[in-house]
Amino acid sequence: MLLSAEHISLNFGLKPLLDDVTLYLSQGDKVGLIGINGTGKSSFLRVLAGQQPPDQGSVTRDPNVQVCFLPQNPPMEAGATVLEQVFAGFSPDTRALLDYEAKAMLTRLGLTDFAQPVGTLSGGQRKRVALAAVLLHPADVLILDEPTNHLDSDMVLWLEDRLRKFNGGLIMVTHDRYFLERVCNRITELSHCHIRHYEANYSKYLAIKTQQEEREQAAQRKRQSILRVEYQWIMRGAQARRTKNKDRIARYEALKAQTGPETDGAVQMATLSSRLGRKTVELHGVSKAFGDRVVLQSFSYGVGREDRVGIVGRNGAGKSTLLNLLAGKLAPDSGTIDWGETVRIGYFSQEGRELDPDQRVYDFIHSIAGEVKTREGNFSAAQMMERFLFPTQLQGQPIGKLSGGERRRLYLLSVLMEAPNILLLDEPTNDLDVTTLAILESYLETFPGAVIAVSHDRYFLDKMAREIFEVGEGGVVRRYTGNYTDYLEKRTQVAASREKAPKKPAPGRPQRPKKLKFTFKEQREFDTIEDDIAALETSIGALEAQMAACGSDYVKLQELTEEQAREKAALEEKMERWVYLTELAEKIAAQEG
Structure with missing residues (x-):
């Protein structure tokens, strides 16, 4: 056993967090700790790391077990350089041995000025310095609070691979659901001051939890039905009551005293927006540079009224700059x-509002x-806060007493309360719990305006985006249709095609134009591809009918959803291939005519 925490209780003022x-x-x-913002996840990690004593209970570990802790806001010496901060606590000999590895890791995390004082770094850069320090220290136990925050997609993949290979004990809080799925073998859920353990990764946890909730709800319905029958029996007149079976009365009282299953509240977001006219936001040949660094070069884009755009790229490439220009x-x-006259922009930035x-x-x-005003009717500010998991007692609290995640959720509510018709979201998934994220994604599906989001969260981009903008070197923006998974596949295809591109002919040796023709395989494919497309469309329609009929059978629904996703991907690939073969056939016909 590397670490044990037994009978831990913790309060935050008068608010109980752990019981x-x-x-x-x-x-x-490899444990993923999840739960709604404000339930005490970060506090629990601090207790496990020995940074905060519990009110009751104990945390024990073998004296030889090394624990490394990454907090949400790591403390640093403002005057130390990046490299000095990473090596804080190391002996000179160890520092010499790890100097190359430290610099390579910092470079991988986008930090190349090793002599820069940490006091001049942004919050995201400081978090990456702290992450490098934690990963360099030899550790038996890693305790990580939101390790993927402020990492771009390539960094997240690198960290994911590193933690999968880590053979010690890991417990972390993260909102990144693909990260939970691929790294964790246990999920621990914190809710109503208690925790429940699941020997599963994230998708299996969802399936088990759904089945549990269905069983608990069925038991609650049965209890309520029995209570109604027993209530009618026990209320059949005072005269008859004297002769009633005392054991049956006792059972009734015991049933009445039982409480239903505790469930977390769910953020409910009624769609808020104002009318958006025909003209939205149009960029014509826009360029932007900071000193010698060009972050956007001759970029043109007209925002569609129902656009769903994900913006990706390395840290510092210019993603937030693009949002700031749009705003x-x-x-x-x-x-x-x-900007059109009716445009009302809601901007959810990384920094957030200055909250008193x-x-x-x-x-x-x-x-x-x-x-x-929403599609569901008018709601007061208090009602909207209730729907955002700010109950009456929390509404009267000062903002300073909220957790970091609760403040982030409050900021999101404040943006939506302004009824925007174009939403600009800069890393919206940072510090939001997975429950709130799922509801945010559902909200964005029905939002009757444009959504443009900078995000490194692959799951979020897969659900939200219908187009990906990649901001690259020199401010060049490349556009890809589809979600994040589609973008990765197409980017890989583009890279492969560049590697296979034919070499230019030697100068002075003109070559005769090559006559176009189908290969035998292409001809067979062209003859059958329309039938293949029709068969895939029929299959997708049949899967949709099966999904509608399977009701609350979550496992079956998950299987059908995955199969439908594979069929849709195959259909898109066939359609792209059909376009290519049709164009080639037209060129061959023109050549022969």
């Missing part, structure tokens, strides 16, 4: 940006809008 919680961590355990917070160096820690939660939201 008699026990957790054991053995070699090879009018930055002016372009050249080119023009035009002494202001009450209710007063903050009410100052934005006392009432909002």
Whole structure:
């Protein structure tokens, strides 16, 4: 056993966070700790790491077990350089041995100025310095709080691979559901001051939890039915009651005293927006540079009224700059940006609003809008806060008493309360719990306006995006249709085609144009491809009918969903191939005519 936490209780002021919680961590355990923001996940990690004493209970580990902890906001010496901060606590001999590895890791994490003082770094850069320090230290146990925050997609894949190979014990809080799926072999859910353990990765946890909730709800329905029958029996007049069976009365009282299963609330987002006219936002030949570094080069784009765009690229490539230009917070160096008269932009930035820690939660939201109009009717500010998991007692609290995740959710609510018709989201998944993220994704599906999001969260981009913009070197933006998985496949295909591109002929040796023709395989494929497409479309339609008929059978629904995704991917591939073969056939016909 690497680490054991037994009968842990912890309070935050008068608010209980943990009540008699026990957790054991053995070699090879990789635990994902999940739960709604504000339930105490980060506090529990601090207790496990020995950074915060519990009110009750104990945390024990063998003296030889080395624990490394990555907090959400790591403390640093402002005057230390990046490299000095990474090596804090190392002996000179160890530092000499690990110097090359440290610099290689920092470079991988986008930090190339090793002599830069950490006091001048952004919050995201500081988190990456702390992550490098944790990964370099020899450790038997890693305790990581949101390790994927502020990493671009390539960095996340690198960290994912590294943690999968780690053979010690790992416990982490993360919102990245693909990360949970691929790294963790256990899920621990914190809810209502208690934890429940699942020997499963994320997808299996979802299946098990769904089945549990269905069983608990069925038991609750049965209990309510029995209570109704027993209530009618026990209320059949005072005269008859004297002769009633005492055991039956006792059973009734025991049933009545039982409580239903505890469930977490769910964020409910009624769609808020204002009318969007025909003209939205148009960028014409926009360029932007900071000193000698060009982050956007001659970029043109007209925002569609129902666009769903994910923006990706390395850290520092210019993704947030593009959002700031769209929002009018930055002016372009050249080119023009035009906004339609009806455009109302909601901008959810990484930095967030300046929130007064002494202001009450209710007063903050009410100052934005006392009432909002939705498709479901009008809702007051208090009602909207209830739907965002801010119950009455929490609405009266000062903002300063909220957790980091709760503040992030409050900020999201404040953006939506302004009823925007174009949403700009800069890393919206940072510090939001997985429950809120699932509801946010569902909300965006019905949002009647454009959504443009910078994100490294692959799961989020797969669900939200219908087009991916990749911001690359020199400010060049490449556009790909489809979600994030589609983008990865197409980017790989483009790279492969470049490697296979024919070499240019030697100068002075003109070559005769090659006559186009189908290969034998292409001819056979062209003859049958329309039938193949029709068969795939029929198969997808049949799968949709089966999904509609399977009701609450989650396991079957998951299998059908995965099969449908494979069929749709195959259909898209066939369609692209059909376009290529049809164009080739037309060129061959023109050549022969």
